Amino acid sequence: MALITIDRVSRIFDDPKRPNGIRALDNVSLTVARNEFLCLLGPSGCGKSTLLNMIAGFDHPTEGAVTVGGQPVTAPGADRGVVFQQANLMPWLPVWENVAFHLKMRGVGKDIRREKAHKFIEMVGLKGFENHFPSELSGGMNQRVGIARALLMNPEVILMDEPFGALDEQTKMDMHAELIRIWRESQSTIVFVTHGIDESLALGTHVAVMSARPGRIRELLPIDLERPRDPTSKVFNDYKRHILSLLRPEPVGEAI
Template sequence: MSVTTTKLAIDRVSKRFPVRGSNDTFTALEDITLEVRTGEFLVLVGPSGSGKSTLLDLLGGLTKPSSGEIRLDGVPITGPGLDRGIVFQQYALFPWRTARANIEFGLEAKGLPRRERRARAEEYLDLVGLTGFGDRYPHELSGGMKQRVAIARSLAFDPEVLLMDEPFAALDAQTRESLQDELLRIWRTTGKTILFITHGIDEAVYLGQRVAVLTSRPGRVKAVLEIDIAHDGGEDIRSTEDFRAHRHRIWSLLRGEVERAQGLELESRTESSASVASRTERPSHV
């Protein structure tokens, strides 16, 4: 009998930012508690402005929580580290490096010899389906190929967790679905723990073993759902009744949050316009 262990623990985490020009603070995340199991593919879905990317920054150690704690294998995260690989929505590749050299970047930080770096880079180029493209520069690659390089770079230095912030959002629908399948294949091959952030419900259901649903601002965990859909039957699972049922459950949880997020965005724009108008109408003194 296998024992389920916690790889990543988010313990009552909140994040507040100061509001420029005042003593007020803006709360992006509030009292987030969530565990990611070892080897799990967990998807985080929420409306725009729910703090999804803010949470990924905290997990990556790029910023620190205002309160609460994040632990990896029981050890508090206090900054960036090679135990976490991050794949962003934008490819974030170095334009002056070839695909192979981009993948080798993290391996250089780990101090691997040149020959070992090259062998590892070739291994991960093969893993993401880019054998033969190692000498290409980013401007010579399609969007989907760039994202494959970004995934390979994040995996090559063997992180404990792969953090992915809407990595397929900028791609066309066909490329996005193809890379979703590739990512599942890579996950099964490597056994990595993955936390994947998206605002797409279909993407969340297709990829996740579990889906955590965030509220509108400030982001809180509203529910965590188990997704029990098998991908090995050969049929298009997006057309199955199980897929539609999971999608409906998540949309039922999100619908009110999306409407509230849209209301908050409209309110913010209105307040901003009023502030600009007030400054414009203020009499000048010569």
Template sequence: MATIEISGVSKVFKDAKRKADVTALDDINIKVEKNQFLCLLGPSGCGKSTLLNMIAGFEKPSSGTVTVDGQLITAPGSERGVVFQQANLMPWLPVWENVGFHLLLRGGQKAVRRETAQRYIDMVGLTGFENHYPSELSGGMNQRVGIARALLMNPQVILMDEPFGALDEQTRMDMQNELVRIWQEHQGTIVFVTHGIDEALTLGTHVAVMSARPGLIREIIPLDLPRPRDITSPQFNEIKRHVLDLLRSERTKPSLETLDHP
């Protein structure tokens, strides 16, 4: 059984001001197996984040179904952890309390929360920064805190919405490598939204290439490339050219301008 199954999903938003409907997604069908790392790749406005929000339970499809391990998704759940574009940390709490905040909500004792949070702080490479506050950390480090917080909930699925989009190039590359290491250690299923071709091909076991709005799945590409991935290798660039070919037919649509270029 697929961990995530998206069947015949469409999403139509009502525009009351203009008295018109906007179709964001149209007949999406995707299966994501356990321990896969699926990247949703496409131009801005193609519905990537909307699709991710449906898996998270924040949005409901206009038609079709989304299931996780056979259970219909109708609301957020602890089996699905979410990492947003911004880490959304609580600035008044140190790293370890941000990471362990879910345990605080469940009434966990301080010593237990601290011990549990430490395991995930170590996992994301923040050992030594347990008592630092978000304002004392870099953007990349704050995103690691957000990832650790999601992992602590021990979710079956981690959903990530362009979490490295605001980082500089070098920090983004470092975070990509760190995320792959964490994913391999955690053995979870990840769905990752991006509009960066190199990022998708660096991270994913599979890439779902989407069209401009209304979002359609152009192709789901399995990536059988060794890790760590060499973005200069002939194999990498052969796949990149294929992705670009899929997207070039969308070039007349303005939202494609946000995509990587060769």
């Protein structure tokens, strides 16, 4: 049963220089089932972030419809946790207050907030940093706080927009392992935007390969790889080769 349905969605941005505007997404259809880990992969300008923003409710389709759990998306909401490219934490709040921000919005008392936050801070491996301010933590740690904040809402879906883009390779790999553990532990559904082929193959149960101008889905690939995934294995590289061929301007081979 599909948790997220994207039904023939197009998004046209107004552009004063072009009478017809810019077609960022063109007739995109996609479904995500519960407990899937879908990676949206594509070059800059393919509309992958736009698509994610529509699921989050920050943006709206020009044509078509987006539904989550059967409900059409109209505005951002706590049923869809977003982890942003920059952590976007409240710099004036300590880590635990940031993690429990959702509860603050609901008017939950301090003691319960602290207690709830504690569990998720532990889950993302930040125990001992509860009272630090974001400015006192590294980029990777802040990103973990952002993940904990999204997890605490116990959302239907977690939407991630290149959350590890600013991290170095080593930290990124650690975060991948963490994320997979968290995804399994929390049994959540994740939509993850990236432009890294390796990243998408390391994480996703499915990879949607997108092409730019106009943004379309070239192919939706189910990834059948053992975890933990070995990026040097032959099967991994077969997938990679196939995706590379899809991303090239002139498609070379369509079949795998």
